[in-house]
Amino acid sequence: MDFTYDDEQDALREAVRGMVGKVYSDYENRRRTVAADPGFSEELWKQLGEMGILGLPFAESDGGSGAGPIEVGIVAQELGRVLAPEPFLASIVLAGGLVAAVGTPEQRAEVLGPLSAGETVLALAHYEPGPGRAAQACEVTASQAGEEWTLSGTKEPVLHGARADHLVVSALLPDGGTGLFLVAGDASGLTRTGYATPDGGRAARVDLAQTPAVPLGTPGQDVASSIATVLDLARIIAGNEALGALETAVRTTTGYLTSRKQFGVTLNTFQALTFRAADMYVSLELTASLVHWATMVLAEGDAADTAVAASRVGLQLSRAGRHIGKEAIQLHGGIGMTAEYSIGAYTAHLQALEQLLGDATQHLAVLGAGVGSYGAVEPV
């Protein structure tokens, strides 16, 4: 059992930090970037690709660099630290992750190569307008005519769905079950309406009307379990991203407390505020432990263990994200409400990650249903 990164991992962290920090360590740059479509820096995306960052999760044979969840987590932490709006989670982890999990070797090479190089953006169109975050699709349906497949129905919200060059779309199969399909951005019958998410990200409504689509992997196969597994993986990587954001939120808040004056003294003179900052730190440390642990569980590769770890991270992230997100704004006071200042965007982004991957109620229900089946929770 070892919670430390090795030298290579430290170097990766430094490299990513340097690269995204150059662009976003001045918060005004981040604000400007998310104000205009596509909501991120195409240039930085390319650079991340060239540097091999985007290909980290993918096998070398697929055009990636074949690293593991630990490395992917490090990247996510660094992106979260400066709220880099590049679609790493949406495009690489979620959409790319499903192509890697389900696609044929040819599809993997074809899609993941350019994706890893930062030449394309991929989006996962899975959630549907109905409530919930199930792994099944039901409102978008797939039809087959000979070798040709078409999809019809509506997906929303689809993260970065308007910008994406290709969409990975889940759909109800003719014989039941959920299949995954590749849809080109210029496919016929495809309509995409993009908009901003609360944290400055991008999402879209995606309408498909007999839109031509290519089955990912074996045509007609139910891949709901792969979708569930990749959603779990994404929860854990999102946990890493959130961890980076939480660290910055706590540091920004303590920085403000030591610099902002009221009643002639800096705010850290007020014990009630410093105690609350201490509680934020406690939340942060506990979250860090759970995120690192879950990332290691993910690296071990057992899907059932990963599912539980993902729910655990989801629950902790919800608790800590709200605690720290709310307190960070409150301890800033009025300035914390302004878009010009960074702290509110951290709160909004923590919220957005949770909205994507599940809130406390959802994860508590999952974990609660299982408590009777074992004695104590053991980390290993």
Added chain:
Amino acid sequence: MDFTYDDEQDALREAVRGMVGKVYSDYENRRRTVAADPGFSEELWKQLGEMGILGLPFAESDGGSGAGPIEVGIVAQELGRVLAPEPFLASIVLAGGLVAAVGTPEQRAEVLGPLSAGETVLALAHYEPGPGRAAQACEVTASQAGEEWTLSGTKEPVLHGARADHLVVSALLPDGGTGLFLVAGDASGLTRTGYATPDGGRAARVDLAQTPAVPLGTPGQDVASSIATVLDLARIIAGNEALGALETAVRTTTGYLTSRKQFGVTLNTFQALTFRAADMYVSLELTASLVHWATMVLAEGDAADTAVAASRVGLQLSRAGRHIGKEAIQLHGGIGMTAEYSIGAYTAHLQALEQLLGDATQHLAVLGAGVGSYGAVEPV
């Protein structure tokens, strides 16, 4: 809508406060009283009876003084304020309340007259060793032979069951349903083993072995709904008792903060502590509002409204009792852990009231099951 007491009610409060204050305003007296059986002052019990306090809930025709829940609530508040250990809730409200609700006119006069006069102590033997706080009895069974009834089985915990002159016992009827019975303290086959409760009160295990018993009211009638109604009534009166205790707990804590010195200054110099005291006050005020409201609902007399109000008080009491009970000890520090000092006994008593009448989980389940059936909660 009026939240104020009238002159007569104020006078009642003053009278009770004077009488119990004389005995228990010095906490050492309370400590000494609960250290020895029967755990309360027989003399004060008699005086409360002579003063007409114990007969307040009962009709004049039954030997009481025919006041209402508002007056009974005032008494409970004053007892709670000094943690008077006299069995007002157990003997008058619960056991007496059931005799008043179910007994024949003769039984009411026979039992409630001496009870109101402080000449006897009554106990309700309803809870059984199995978990929960249902209104039904199932482990103690009633058998009939001609006009004679006997009871067999075990009741525990029975508040003040060892000292009581008579027991009001719930039992499973031969044809199903729950009946109530009067059992004399010296009845054959009756064994009682008394002990102290965590707050210095008294409870007992009561074993019945073919013990002769007199049916309360119509023999053989299922009175589970009356038991439920009196439990609800007791929840609301217990809310009043808790309110008195909460007020003292908050006042004692703020008093300590302004007098105890650490690091050369009084504790109220530390903002983190004063803010927590402010939150205690908020809990107290909200609880006071809900308790007064529920007492008025009880006074209106509708059983269904009262049941909901009782659950609302139960939930609030659990939240506020734990919040204030824990914080009161914590803000006292080490001294708060000692039996010599009063504050811990307040925490223990708030807990005991909740254990008797239901915790947050129980009341949340009840209230939660109903939320779909109406829009907003209206106080009137």
Added chain:
Amino acid sequence: MRLQLSEEDRAFREELRQFFTTKIPEEIRTTVIEGRELTRDQIVESMRILNAEGLAVPHWPVEWGGRDWTELQRHLWHEELQAAGVPVPLAFNASMIGPVIAHFASQEMKERFLPATANLDIWWSQGFSEPDAGSDLASLRTSAVRDGDHYVVNGQKTWTTLGQYGDWIFTLVRTDPEAKKQAGISMLLIDMTSPGLEVRPIQLIDGGHEVNEVWFTDVRVPVENLVGEPNTGWTMAKFLLGNERVGVAPVGATKRNLARAKELAGAQLENPLVAARFAELENELLALELTALRVVANSADGEPHPASSVLKLKGTELQQAVSELIMDLAGPAALSSGADASSALPEWTHLATPTYLNLRKASIYGGSNEIQRQIIAKTILGL
């Protein structure tokens, strides 16, 4: 003690409910109920309808349009307004500067301003906070220097809510730089079309523009626009902030939102964890409403009850908690904040996260909850 309202109060409430739900345009009320942003015109229209019926400023002195109601009746008025989705009369006019003018100003100033204020012919803005004077309001630096029959005002105010709509602004300015903090402050009324006055929008974290900075550069203000005596502004500020706290717990609106959340929840209400969350919030909200009723019953005329800090503290917490619940009910659809009517997701899900983020302000503005705790600790508990 009596639970029921008197016959008279019941009739009073019924009459208000009738008026509010029939005379205020439904479109306005739906906008409020569904949590969308009101236009300036909608706010003005609604307040004028109320004012015509004598329902805009009932707590003012009778001669200026007030009503001789009991505290309970004022409370019922406020609750019914909110329950019906009627926009509460603009606080800057009705609750802030109006009562200050009525209480402190000259007869001439009253005549000049009060009728227009009650009818929203003048839209008032508030110029109190400054970048370095937030919770520590008395450290404000905007100066007003006497020059003949004018004051020359220089400085910067901030957090001016809806300042983009403002006709006039009531400000706290420093008229005596020598006096100690509170003692040198005056209350000055300034026409917002004055040369040298500039309103700059501040974008908030929900993407909206409801607050502003107001910059004063050599703005000349006639001396007769000073309220009361020079250097007595702090007394008026305290009076005003006290009024601001009363009725600051938006119980009625929170109750309306919580009931609406049940409709939005649909099948999610069958989840015991969701149901328990509703039950918990309903209980706290009921306790808060009852506390508000207890407080109004015991308020001396005009003086804010110390427990009003309890209402502010808990009221804003619950307001926030209900917005959080609604956001959670929306699930992933809460990501759709930037979507328009072309979205396949219902409009309430677009609004859910911005509303949650926007309401973070509730525990900061108008005396932060830290200030409220301080007031409770000091004033009520003697700590």
Added chain:
Amino acid sequence: MRLQLSEEDRAFREELRQFFTTKIPEEIRTTVIEGRELTRDQIVESMRILNAEGLAVPHWPVEWGGRDWTELQRHLWHEELQAAGVPVPLAFNASMIGPVIAHFASQEMKERFLPATANLDIWWSQGFSEPDAGSDLASLRTSAVRDGDHYVVNGQKTWTTLGQYGDWIFTLVRTDPEAKKQAGISMLLIDMTSPGLEVRPIQLIDGGHEVNEVWFTDVRVPVENLVGEPNTGWTMAKFLLGNERVGVAPVGATKRNLARAKELAGAQLENPLVAARFAELENELLALELTALRVVANSADGEPHPASSVLKLKGTELQQAVSELIMDLAGPAALSSGADASSALPEWTHLATPTYLNLRKASIYGGSNEIQRQIIAKTILGL
């Protein structure tokens, strides 16, 4: 990063688990697991068995019985002890005075005390807190005045846990009344059978007698019982309190109790609200355990990691929360605290409320959670 234990550590843990569950009498372990009070003899017996195997004081220097384990191994030892219900070696001996003597005392004093301390031949008590020196420990007033080759000690200590069993007491005493607060304090070892020393029990709110007052009236103590140099006691106290915080989060015991609570819950686990409470606590406890593992991995030798305050704070909160859950599972049966074996209610329900009340101390003793927050704010966050 690696999740799994190494082969070596796995074998190490297995060996300990084997030893603990077979060599420590089951009656002792059951007493711990069921939350009953241990007798003095049971504590002594258990520690001597451990000491014979070299498992009582592994964190001491090797020459005095310590083991050259990694921090992770020490952590595993501590967790396995608790998981098996083995009484943790008496903290006053193993974690407090032992390390102080080993670190600060003369060779002669080490030889005199350390073996007896490790074997619990001497039962140590702690004499730090005083009625007016709690969180502000440095304001202590118990004095030790030099008189020939003795110190004469006068004063009063309090909160002396299990002082009724004590053979010796290590005290902080004021040896230089002129020096400023911390500077005039020394660490003095006192035979509790000395004339003038009196132990008086303090009853706690759970009805138990685990703490005491210790009164000193002209107690004569040989000067050779002073640890290290005069007036350097504060350094030792800080060293000791730092050690006290490490491993102060009783993760293993809390985990064991939470798992046991499921057995006690029975059908109540089917209530989704109860199940959610378990799930929530398990998650927090897992996060705490992992944090402890991260901290031990990063601890420099002997120096407490600043994050140990996080462990203390959260660890005591969870310890309390689990006791609260168990109390709630007991329902009305939790009223039976005074019952004996003749009760029809299971024994765990008798213990539930007293345990809950007793554990209120966890966030007060050993540096209150307010002190921990202060440490975090100051030391870690620089506030």
